[in-house]
Amino acid sequence: MRPHRTAGPPVRIVHLGLGNFFRAHQAWYTAAAPDSAHWGIAAFTGRSRTLAEELSAQGGLYTLVVRGPDHDEMAVQTAVSAAHPGTDLGSWCAYLARPRVAVVTLTVTEAAYRRRTGGGLDLDDPDVRADADAIRRGGAVATVPGRLVAGLAARRAAGAGPLAVVSCDNLPGNGAATARVVHDLAAAAAPALGEWITANVSFVTTMVDRITPRTTADDVRAVARLTGREDAVPVVTEPFTEWVLSGEFPAGRPAWDGAGARFTGDVTPHETRKLLLLNGGHSLLAYAGGARGHDTIAAAIADPVCRRWLDQWWDEAARYVPLPAADLAVYRRALLDRFANPRIRHTLAQIAADGSQKLPIRVLPVLRGERAGGRAASGAVRVLAAWIQHLRGIGAPVDDAGAGPYRERARSARDVLGLLAPDLSGDLELVHALDEACVAFNG
Numbered sequence: 347m348r349p350h351r352t353a354g355p356p357v358r359i360v361h362l363g364l365g366n367f368f369r370a371h372q373a374w375y376t377a378a379a380p381d382s383a384h385w386g387i388a389a390f391t392g393r394s395r396t397l398a399e400e401l402s403a404q405g406g407l408y409t410l411v412v413r414g415p416d417h418d419e420m421a422v423q424t425a426v427s428a429a430h431p432g433t434d435l436g437s438w439c440a441y442l443a444r445p446r447v448a449v450v451t452l453t454v455t456e457a458a459y460r461r462r463t464g465g466g467l468d469l470d471d472p473d474v475r476a477d478a479d480a481i482r483r484g485g486a487v488a489t490v491p492g493r494l495v496a497g498l499a500a501r502r503a504a505g506a507g508p509l510a511v512v513s514c515d516n517l518p519g520n521g522a523a524t525a526r527v528v529h530d531l532a533a534a535a536a537p538a539l540g541e542w543i544t545a546n547v548s549f550v551t552t553m554v555d556r557i558t559p560r561t562t563a564d565d566v567r568a569v570a571r572l573t574g575r576e577d578a579v580p581v582v583t584e585p586f587t588e589w590v591l592s593g594e595f596p597a598g599r600p601a602w603d604g605a606g607a608r609f610t611g612d613v614t615p616h617e618t619r620k621l622l623l624l625n626g627g628h629s630l631l632a633y634a635g636g637a638r639g640h641d642t643i644a645a646a647i648a649d650p651v652c653r654r655w656l657d658q659w660w661d662e663a664a665r666y667v668p669l670p671a672a673d674l675a676v677y678r679r680a681l682l683d684r685f686a687n688p689r690i691r692h693t694l695a696q697i698a699a700d701g702s703q704k705l706p707i708r709v710l711p712v713l714r715g716e717r718a719g720g721r722a723a724s725g726a727v728r729v730l731a732a733w734i735q736h737l738r739g740i741g742a743p744v745d746d747a748g749a750g751p752y753r754e755r756a757r758s759a760r761d762v763l764g765l766l767a768p769d770l771s772g773d774l775e776l777v778h779a780l781d782e783a784c785v786a787f788n789g
């Protein structure tokens with residue numbers, strides 16, 4: 347018997363990127379908020395139909411398995427009122443045209459923002475160009491910036507008023523990053539819409555954190571066994587959760603603070619802490635742990651060599667996190683426990699994906715800072731070397747649409763560095779250290 351119901355809370359939030367993390371995080375906060383009865387979510391997948399169909403067959407309900415180191419807690423989640431495939435642009439625009447819809451949230455991966463190095467929208471990307479044309483002609487868009495602009499055009503045409511767009515992806519300054527790609531596309535395709543967006547749309551910046559791996563067939567069976575309900579699409583997550591937000595919600599929002607979210611004037615210190623220590627640490631373990639034959643974060647962190655490398659990376663990265671040393675020490679201890687949770691099967695392959703998009707965010711700021719300070723940057727160099735080994739075919743298979751040019755150059759660490767960080771490619775000491783670090787993985 348699947349969990350089912352006929353209607354959920356009224357839709358006031360629209361989400362793009364229906365996947366596991368959204369269901370463990372934003373949907374959980376929305377259901378746990380004291381005013382949850384008034385805030386339902388219409389969630390759209392990026393592209394595929396499968397999850398939208400499975401979830402629709404369950405009336406939007408699914409089981410969230412909160413997996414601690416020694417036991418699971420399971421609860422049916424109720425915030426998703428409707429699930430749609432991302433290709434259903436008619437429903438997407440129709441929701442955004444409703445005055446009651448007040449918030450759009452996003453979890454679409456770093457790559458989906460279609461940014462060029464430096465942050466603006468990549469207007470040379472053929473998909474982006476096709477979307478700009480489609481917006482001018484009123485045709486079907488495909489990219490995330492395209493969908494946002496098309497939805498906002500529908501809202502403007504309907505006179506539905508202002509709203510907030512909330513990125514929940516692991517990008518620094520994700521609010522400003524989203525605003526930039528939306529404005530760039532509107533400027534290219536519909537300049538008058540750009541003015542309306544400036545006056546009516548608030549781009550909220552957030553730091554999001556809850557380790558949420560892919561669901562396995564074992565997870566599905568465990569939910570059926572322990573609850574007596576067949577749930578085709580449960581989500582497994584860790585007990586820890588954090589959400590820090592900054593920005594305006596001109597049409598209102600759920601009382602997420604009642605569920606533990608924090609609203610602040612500046613997300614930056616929290617975001618830097620999380621991106622460099624957690625996500626940077628994850629990337630190190632994904633590539634270096636893969637090179638040492640591990641396949642999950644828990645296995646990699648149990649390896650004393652990986653653990654030592656992680657400490658070295660954290661010592662370097664901590665210099666760039668504007669928070670007191672005592673806070674960082676507490677955070678590092680907690681992260682070790684989270685990474686070591688043996689019951690969370692977070693695969694290195696999942697984390698290794700899209701390295702060409704992630705390393706510039708998680709690792710390069712530290713590398714640049716260390717070299718500018720005249721230091722060796724051995725921790726950052728090791729992450730980069732481990733990624734180069736990954737591009738050479740060691741560890742998890744490469745799953746990264748942007749990896750092509752890097753793989754072509756992967757035999758030369760210097761060429762990879764030249765492409766990833768041209769400003770550093772003349773640093774011969776760094777190039778030498780990178781070569782040595784690559785060799786050390788083979789030894």
Ligand SMILES: NC(=O)c1ccc[n+]([C@@H]2O[C@H](COP(=O)([O-])OP(=O)(O)OC[C@H]3O[C@@H](n4cnc5c(N)ncnc54)[C@H](O)[C@@H]3O)[C@@H](O)[C@H]2O)c1
Pocket residue numbers: 362363364365366367368390391392393394453454455456457458489490514515516517554555556557558559
């Ligand atoms: N999983 C986590 O632990 C976690 C934690 C914090 C933040 N996040 C953020 O959430 C994102 C999604 O993670 P997830 O675990 O839910 O992944 P997931 O694979 O379960 O879901 C990803 C969703 O994004 C969509 N998507 C992927 N690429 C896209 C593209 N190019 N264009 C449009 N849509 C696209 C997919 O179709 C899917 O709907 C991450 O990339 C990260 O930015 C994840």
Ligand SMILES: O=P(O)(O)OC[C@@H](O)[C@@H](O)[C@H](O)[C@H](O)CO
Pocket residue numbers: 455456516554555556557558624625628629696697
């Ligand atoms: O989700 P990604 O692909 O950006 O990165 C992989 C992991 O580092 C990430 O998902 C973390 O588990 C997460 O950011 C924890 O909150």
